[in-house]
Amino acid sequence: MKITQVEAIPFAIPYRKPLRFASGEVHVAEHVLVRVHTDDGIVGVAEAPPRPFTYGETQAGIVAAIDTIFAAQVVGLSLLDRETVHTRLARTVGNPTAKSAIDMAIWDALGRTLDVSVTELLGGYTDRMRVSHMLGFDEPAAMVAEAERMRDTHGITTFKVKVGRRPVSLDTAVVRALREGLGEGIDLYVDGNRGWTAAESAHAMKEMADLGLLFAEELCPADDVLGRRWLVSQLDVPFIADESAVTPADVTREILGGSATAVSIKTARTGFTRSQRTHHLAEGLGLEVVMGNQIDGQLGSLCTVAFGAAYELTSRRPGELSNFLDMSDDLLTEPLCIADGELTVRPGAGLGAEIDPEKLQRYRLDR
The missing domain is CATH 3.30.390.10 (Enolase-like, N-terminal domain)
Structure with a gap:
């Protein structure tokens, strides 16, 4: 060994x-x-x-x-x-x-x-996760069409919408078009990748207050310490710390400082060992957790579902597990398959991945 x-x-x-x-x-x-x-x-x-x-x-x-x-x-x-x-x-x-x-x-x-499978080594809570699909910048009609295709082909009903453009109305219009086009059976949340200021973020969230969003993620930079605390204090949805909270120490700082109320775990940047630490910290603090995506390929997505399925907390919410669908090819001998909105852990020892x-x-x- x-x-x-x-x-x-x-x-x-x-x-x-x-x-x-x-x-x-x-x-x-x-x-x-x-x-x-x-x-x-x-x-x-x-x-x-x-x-x-x-x-x-x-x-x-x-x-x-x-x-x-x-x-x-x-x-x-x-x-x-x-x-x-x-x-x-x-x-x-x-x-x-x-x-x-x-x-x-x-x-x-x-x-x-x-x-033994990695999921069993980590905790073995379940063997699958619901899937959230990430929608990048495009015209409203194109983003609605992509979401409809993911729903109709793969059964995905949760979508993370990339926002952060100026003026904010570019993105609030997209989110509204998605809600109106897809109906109430769809869950939506937004991710700004630090693209807006705190004031722009507050304005955008007010414009979207009637759309039933699940979360808001990294709408403004964490380095804008007072502005971000001000923003988070007035939101009525969990605010996810993502790239601002890579390590458990980052998570502690952002949460206790009032700059976030939820956390994204990405195995691509914290592996399994450090992701365990973040999970246990989040569990102890009573935080919402979303399994995030670093635009992973199929092997990376397999790692994410292996970890997310291992724990009750990380499997509660749909994980961002579908962006490999945008790749023209991949390295695995047997491609991953998202069906009925779920991705299952690959059977077999370890990750069950063969190159x-x-x-x-x-x-x-x-x-």
Whole structure:
């Protein structure tokens, strides 16, 4: 059960259409496949999706960090030495996605070694989650059409709507069009990616007060400390801290400071080990939790549902598990399937993920 090698393989798969939001846009999934090898011949896998406009990581930076810093920190350790792995990786500031992919690949390798699923190792509460689909910037009619397609094809009835444009009426009109076009059987919430000021956010939420929104997420920057506290204090829906609350310490600061009332957990940036810490903290504080999406591919989405299904709290709300549908292809031998609005945990040991060697050869960038 000792780790003998850590691989970081860059690959690129185009999206069928770009996903646009307040902090940037994505045209190609330039991700990194991480593989952890053991002396028993086991290989654990995970996906690292860099988001340079949010965390400062790039694909090349993730590969370099793993190859030149992190691999040497974990080679020789046992798969059971997860706290030692966490401590050693934490010595280096930043690089959340690189660290998280190593962590999740170790959990996958451990599950494969023990012939137990990662979800069972983590908690085993259920084997599925309801799905929320993320809608990027577009014209109202196009966003309504995409939501209708997701509802009619995959049974998805919860949608996260990207907002944060100026004037705010561009986005409030979209949300209203979605509510009117899809009816009352649909749940909606909004994510500003820090695009508005606190005053703009307050104005927008008043315009949408009659639309029955579930949440508001990162409408304005957390660095606007007083403005954000002022905004959150007047909202009647939970305010989700996302990119402002990556670590448990961030969550504590944002919640106790009155800058948020709920939290998004993204396994792509906190792995399984640190996501556990955030989950337990949220449970102790009585917070709403949403399993978020870092525009993951299928492997990343599999990691998210594996964690989210493991606990009662994280499985209460639909998880953001569907953006892989916007990719033109993927690396898994057996594609994920969203049916009746749900994504199930893949059966089998570990994450239950198998990489198609031909697809990896086609899309990898290091050969």
